[in-house]
Structure formats: C-alpha cells, structure tokens
Amino acid sequence: SGYSPIEDDEDVYARNRYKETPWCSPIKVKHGNANCRTPQGEYYKNVLGTRCDIRCQKGYELHGPQQLICQSNKRWSGKVLCKQIRCPTLSMPTNGGFKCIDGAYFNSRCEYYCSPGYQLKGDRTVTCMDNKVWSGRPASCVDMEPPRIQCPSVKEKTAEPNKLTARVFWETPEGRDTADGILTDVILKGPSPGSHFSEGDHKIQYTVYDRAENKGTCKFLVKVRVRRCGKLNAPENGYIKCTGDGDNYGVTCEFSCIGGYELQGSPARVCQYNLGWSGTEPTCTPMNINVAVRTAAALLDQFYEKRRLLIVSTPTAANFFYRLQLGMLQPEQCGLDLRHVTVIELVGVFPAQIGRIGVKLLPAALALQLRLLLRIPHYNFSVVVMDKHGMDKERYSFPPTPAQLFALIDTFPLRKEEMKLQAETGQSCT
Structure with missing residues (x-):
C-alpha cells in the first residue's frame, strides 16, 4: 500500500501529489549559500516555486540576482556567482614600492617601503576592505633627508711682515645627496677661497640644497693672527x-x-x-746750542733738520725797524715755537758787533762770520728766513709781521707734516 508507519501522512500525500511536478537542480553556490523557502515545506526545496536567497561568504561579493526562483522549465530564474572581493591595484610609489601577502584581494595586507635616502609619508600598511577600498592612506616616498656636506677644519694663518691681512685658500667642499645624488644649489656665506682676511676669526658657511629643497650646512673658522710687539708711545715733548x-x-x-x-x-x-x-x-x-764753535757753518749745523732760523740783523740797537721787529715778535713766542723757529739777533758793526740766541751771546768773530756766510748787509736792517735744511727761503729789508712770517713758514714742505702731528697731539697756541 506504500504506507510506512515512520512517515508522516502529510509528507506521503505531498510526495504523491508532486511526483510529476518539475524540480530544479540543487543550488550550489561556491563560497556562498542559499536560503530557500518552498510552498510545500522544507523537504521540497527544489520544487516549482521555490525561492532561494543567495548570500556570499565574507570576502566575496555576489554577481547575479540576490534571489532565485525555481521555474516551470526546471531552471532557476538566474545565475549567481560569488567572486572574491578585489581592491583597486595600488599605485607604485616613486622611489619606493610595496609588498602584499595576497595581492589586492580582500583582507590582503600591503606594506610600503622606500628606496635609500627617502622617507615614507602616509600609512606604512594598508588592508583591502570588504567595501573594495584600502584602509589608510596610500604612502609616498619623499626625500626628507638633508644632503651631506663636509667643511674643512679650522684654517689658521699668520699675516706676513708689514701686513694686517692674510690670504687664505681651501678646497671648496662638495655636497652629496643621500637620495638621487642631485644638488640644485650651493651657497657660500662669507669670503671665498683666496680672499684676504683681516685679523681675527671669520665664520665660513656652506649650504647645499637638493631637489626636494632639503638643505645641509657645514661651518668652519678662518683664523688670522697678526704678530704684535705692543704699542709704543711718543716721547715726552x-x-x-x-x-x-x-x-x-x-x-x-x-x-x-x-x-x-x-x-x-x-x-x-x-x-x-x-x-x-x-x-x-x-x-x-x-736742545743745547753750543756757541763756542769756531765757524758759522758749525753753528748752523746744530740746527740742521731741527729748527728754522729767523736772523734779525741791525747796525745798531737803536734802529727803529729793529725795535719794531722785536716788539712784534715778543708776544708771538708760542707761534714761533710751534713752527720750530729760533731767533738769532746780530747787532752792531764790527768790531762792536755781538750776536745773541735767546740768553746766549755769540762771540763777535762768530757773528761776523755769520753775516759774511749768509751775505747779510752790515749797515742796513735785514731779516733772513731759513728752513730746517739751511736753505735761504726769504729776505726782508723791513720788519715782516708775525702773520707774514707764519704764512710763509706754513708753506714749507716739512711744515705740513708737522701741522698734522701737532693737530693729532692737540698742540696749538689757542
């Protein structure tokens, strides 16, 4: 009779009823599963009208409809496929690369690396997610390491005689980039090699830049020494x-x-x-003037390169020009000393002739020789101006004023240097 006590009556009935009903082939979803619902119960999951919801395993995505229906032609309403999730191919970073444990598929981990001289910027490791994107930020390799440059050691040099500077040479240092070896610029701060350096310490700095605008610097000192004896002072007076x-x-x-x-x-x-x-x-x-010499030339030699001479000659002490001349010169003694002028007076006519230098009297014979040597007239008033080299510079037959004399003397070659020295030491008659 086909009845079995271990079978449910309804199941037996259903089997008999749908014995001729077309069934679809069993659904097999690789890397996925199908959850089916039938009008006749679980046992008849491939019968006509069965609806199956398709789901893929984690890491896989469904290609095809999410639900299949068993149709009267014994075929399912569509085709499905669970394909492994794949993220976009990563771009290879310039000056670096990456390594992945499972290509670009789901849950694959990729680790970035950089070539020597470059540093990683971004996330070192990224993971392929189920939404087809990589976790984190794709990394790039940037040149963040400064170039290297080595300066010479301290340069020391002593100035040559009579010089306050020294010429110093050194080899220009060469920079080296740790990345691509290309340097864009080298800048020197300070004098260049072969320059003349003054006394003291001088800081020299070289700076190099690479194409990523990283910079490297090095510094060294140029030391110039001047041998010195210590300052000398001017003697008093x-x-x-x-x-x-x-x-x-x-x-x-x-x-x-x-x-x-x-x-x-x-x-x-x-x-x-x-x-x-x-x-x-x-x-x-x-200055000690020796008036006990035998000749006028010996007397004049004592003043050579030391003093200028203003010789005033008169036939008599009562001469008006003579008295006028002495009256004008007396208050101008400072101006005479400032210009290194010694006044020699020749008074009278031989044999009643005398000479005088300040308070020192010249013998009559010496005074006569002086008039003869310098061709000074005996019977007329006369003034002779001589420079430090014994040269006859000017003669007057009347009393010159101190202003005339000073203006004349200030034009003498040696006088210009004297005025400069006197100005530096603050000597004046004001």
Missing part, C-alpha cells in the same frame, strides 16, 4: 709716526721732537719677529 697698524710685525715707528728739543736714542724702531722692538727707547731733551 715729541712725536711718533708708525707704518701699518703701529705695532704689527715689520712696521717701523719714527720719532721726532718738538722745537727746542733733541732726540736721544733710536730715531726709528722696527717690530721684529720675536715680538720685540729694535733699538732703544727715545727721549726728547732740551
């Missing part, structure tokens, strides 16, 4: 004039005295390599 900086190796310092003083010691001293001065320390002592 005298002047000092030095070449160079006044105390550097090789310079010469010359000394002179103001009018009425004579130099004792070395007239010039040189700064030597051992940092000592040559010669002996000079002093200025009051």
